[in-house]
Amino acid sequence: MEFSADLTANLDHLKQVLQTDKNFDVVYRMAEFGGRRACLFFVDGFTKDEVLLKMLQSWWSIKPEEMPSDAKGFSEKYVPYGEAGLVKEDTEMIVQLLSGVTCLFIDGYEECMTIDCRTYPARGVGEPEKDKVMRGSRDGFVETLIFNTALIRRRIRDPKLTMEILTAGESSHTDIAVCYMKGRVDEDLLDRIRKRIQSLKVDALTMNQESLAEGIFPHKWYNPFPKFKFSERPDTAAACILEGNIVILVDNSPAAMVLPSSVFDIIEEADDYYFPPVTGTYLRLSRMMTAFLCLFLTPTWLLLMMHSDSLPKWLEFTKLSDQVYVPLIFQLLILEFAIDGLRLAAVNTPSMLTTPLSVIAGIVLGEYSVKSGWFNSETMLYMAFVTIANYSQASFELGYALKFMRVLILILTSLFDFWGFWIGVVVSVCAIVFNRTIAGKSYIYPLIPFHWKELKKRFFRGRLPVLKKSEER
Numbered sequence: 001m002e003f004s005a006d007l008t009a010n011l012d013h014l015k016q017v018l019q020t021d022k023n024f025d026v027v028y029r030m031a032e033f034g035g036r037r038a039c040l041f042f043v044d045g046f047t048k049d050e051v052l053l054k055m056l057q058s059w060w061s062i063k064p065e066e067m068p069s070d071a072k073g074f075s076e077k078y079v080p081y082g083e084a085g086l087v088k089e090d091t092e093m094i095v096q097l098l099s100g101v102t103c104l105f106i107d108g109y110e111e112c113m114t115i116d117c118r119t120y121p122a123r124g125v126g127e128p129e130k131d132k133v134m135r136g137s138r139d140g141f142v143e144t145l146i147f148n149t150a151l152i153r154r155r156i157r158d159p160k161l162t163m164e165i166l167t168a169g170e171s172s173h174t175d176i177a178v179c180y181m182k183g184r185v186d187e188d189l190l191d192r193i194r195k196r197i198q199s200l201k202v203d204a205l206t207m208n209q210e211s212l213a214e215g216i217f218p219h220k221w222y223n224p225f226p227k228f229k230f231s232e233r234p235d236t237a238a239a240c241i242l243e244g245n246i247v248i249l250v251d252n253s254p255a256a257m258v259l260p261s262s263v264f265d266i267i268e269e270a271d272d273y274y275f276p277p278v279t280g281t282y283l284r285l286s287r288m289m290t291a292f293l294c295l296f297l298t299p300t301w302l303l304l305m306m307h308s309d310s311l312p313k314w315l316e317f318t319k320l321s322d323q324v325y326v327p328l329i330f331q332l333l334i335l336e337f338a339i340d341g342l343r344l345a346a347v348n349t350p351s352m353l354t355t356p357l358s359v360i361a362g363i364v365l366g367e368y369s370v371k372s373g374w375f376n377s378e379t380m381l382y383m384a385f386v387t388i389a390n391y392s393q394a395s396f397e398l399g400y401a402l403k404f405m406r407v408l409i410l411i412l413t414s415l416f417d418f419w420g421f422w423i424g425v426v427v428s429v430c431a432i433v434f435n436r437t438i439a440g441k442s443y444i445y446p447l448i449p450f451h452w453k454e455l456k457k458r459f460f461r462g463r464l465p466v467l468k469k470s471e472e473r
Contacts, residue, residue, distance in 0.1 A: 001090050007037055007107035014041065017094065026097075031056070035064035037107040046100030051117040055081070071109035083116035095173050120144045125151065128232035128254065131394060136274040140232045145175050145251040151234035152179060156241060160184075166197050168212065172204035175251040176212065179237070184244040189260065189439045193246060208253035217438050223431050224404045226397035227438055229261035236270050260437035262445055264458040266395045267291065272461050280461035287392055288459075294389035295402050295428065298332055298382050299409040303421050306413075318378070325373040329414035335375070335383040336407055405431065 003010050011028075018026050018041075025044040032038060038059075042052070059078060068074045075084050087093045087103075093112045097103050100118030125147060128140035141148045149163050160182040167173050176197060180190060196216040205211040213228055231237055237247045237256040245265075248257040258265070267287060272280040301318060304311060305328055308319050326334075369375045386406070393399045409424030416423065435443035446454035456462075 002088050003090065003093075003105075003110055003112055005108050005110045007039065007105055010105055010112075011039055013090065014094075017090065018097075031059070033059040033106065034062040034067035036067060039105045041097055041103040041105070043098065043100060046118045046120065047102055048117045048119050051081070052102065055079070055115070055117075071106065071111040071113055074106065074109065075113050079113065079115060081115055081117060085114045085116075087112045087114055099173070099175075120146075122147060130396075131231055131233045131236070131270070133233075133270045133274060136270055137233075137235050139234060141234060141237075141249075141254045141256060143252050143254055145177055145249055148234070148249050148254075148256070149177055149179070152238050152241070152247070155234060155238040156181075161241065164194070166194070168197055168200045168215070169202055169204040172206075174205045174208075177249040179241055179247040179249065181241050181244065184242070185246060186244065186260075186439060190246060193248075193259070193438075205250060208250045209248070209255055209257045212248065212250055213257065223435055224397075224401035225263065225431060225435050225443070226266060226395060226401065227259070227261065227435075229258040229266045229395065230255045230397075231258065231394075232256070233270055239273070240265075260439035260441065262437055262441075262443055263398075263432060263435075264444070266398050267393070269394050277461045277463055281459075284461060285459065290389045290392045291398075291402060294386055294392075295406050296409070296425075297389075298386055298406065299413050299421060299424065301378075301382055302328055302332065302410060303413050303418065306417060320376050320378055322376055324376060326375070327414075328376075328379065329410060331375050331379045332383065332410055333407070335379065336403070339383070339387050401431075 001013065015021070015028075020026050020028060027042055027044050029040040029042075030037070031040065040052075040056075058080070062078065068077055071086055075086060087096065088111055093103055093114070096114055100116075100120065102115045102117055104113040104115065106113075122142055122144040125139045125142055127138040131140065139151060141151065152163075153161070158181070162180055162182050164178045166176045166178060168176055178190075178194065178197070193216065197212070200212075200215045202211065202215055205215075209228075209230065217227060229240075231240075232255050234256075237258065240258045241247050245258050245260065248259070250257075268284070269287070272284045274280075275283065304315065304318055305320065311319065370377050370380060390399045390403065393402075405424075405428040408427065409421060412420035412424040412427075414420070432444060433448065437443055442448050445451070446458065
């Protein structure tokens with residue numbers, strides 16, 4: 001419905017739609033400016049009280065002969081605020097109102113004046129718990145979208161940096177910011193992402209980025225390797241934008257979604273660049289080697305133990321020192337699930353009890369479990385390494401993908417011995433090789449298709465490139 005010049009008709013309609021008699025936080029204030037009745041709508045908790053008070057004081061001093069003839073004239077003359085607009089339809093006005101924008105109606109004006117003097121409850125931009133670095137900036141994204149875009153703007157002061165605002169969700173009307181560098185981004189991919197977000201038909205983005213990711217890219221569920229890189233660090237998001245990637249920010253989420261992302265992009269971390277090239281290269285290669293061992297260590301050891309009698313002398317140290325009461329495959333699988341159970345318990349445990357829980361878990365799953373005969377000490381050792389190696393990955397999704405593939409190899413090895421091990425390895429390799437990024441390119445580029453210059457950059461951290469004079473201009 002379009003608003004009319006009759007204030008009473010507009011108020012009756014909005015009171016019914018907004019249910020002001022039930023919603024205590026939707027506030028409307030009647031007033032009189034320049035001899036005309038007026039009404040101010042706002043949501044309690046979303047408005048800057050001092051700004052609203054100053055504007056009300058200035059409006060109360062308006063004389064009847066000074067009142068403009070239309071809402072546009074009133075907004076230009078008497079709304080001394082940077083972000084102001086005019087709305088003709090109730091649907092647009094209601095969405096803005098529930099987003100925190102203050103709305104002003106004046107009798108005789110056919111339009112609603114919107115004043116963006118909102119403020120959101122927000123925490124400080126402290127360092128994120130997951131994406132910590134040994135050296136570098138200590139700020140992180142928060143749940144307020146405008147704060148997150150400002151953190152990126154602070155790092156990229158270039159007019160080519162573009163931040164488009166889109167919305168999704170029939171009920172939530174969630175704000176989505178698409179950030180990219182004009183001239184560096186893949187325009188075809190950008191158009192596809194923009195169209196997919198605009199055509200997204202969901203009631204609400206209840207899971208923020210995950211809901212958006214599943215909506216714009218319904219990939220094959222049986223391939224666990226992630227298609228997107230998530231980061232709560234503004235410096236990482238800014239670096240990805242400068243490299244030509246697209247960064248998507250969703251309101252109410254403290255994480256940025258980077259696309260397209262290959263497996264090499266997901267493995268990279270900020271520490272690789274906050275240290276000199278030699279140190280950064282070592283950190284990157286050690287992380288890749290740790291991921292490799294995380295996937296293949298326990299399946300390889302299980303295969304060796306199934307043929308312990310034929311082991312060469314230089315591998316005899318891997319043999320079990322005690323009698324086996326529970327088959328090794330069951331020991332490994334039980335520990336795989338037990339470790340996830342401990343992780344969930346740690347997340348849901350109050351901080352004051354985290355240390356006692358860790359001590360109890362270490363004792364029960366350590367010395368006592370070995371003495372009871374449930375587990376062998378070698379099994380505990382290798383699973384402890386795998387658990388630590390899993391935490392070396394900043395990406396939860398990649399860590400769980402490696403875990404799922406490891407469990408698959410373990411099960412196939414126990415069932416089909418040598419052939420089962422290699423079948424599991426082939427399935428794991430195929431899950432990576434035949435995966436595709438959201439742009440449709442190879443998941444392991446520049447390995448396939450092979451590009452030596454780019455591949456060298458993925459494994460070795462080079463020096464910061466120096467711009468030539470022509471590029472500086």
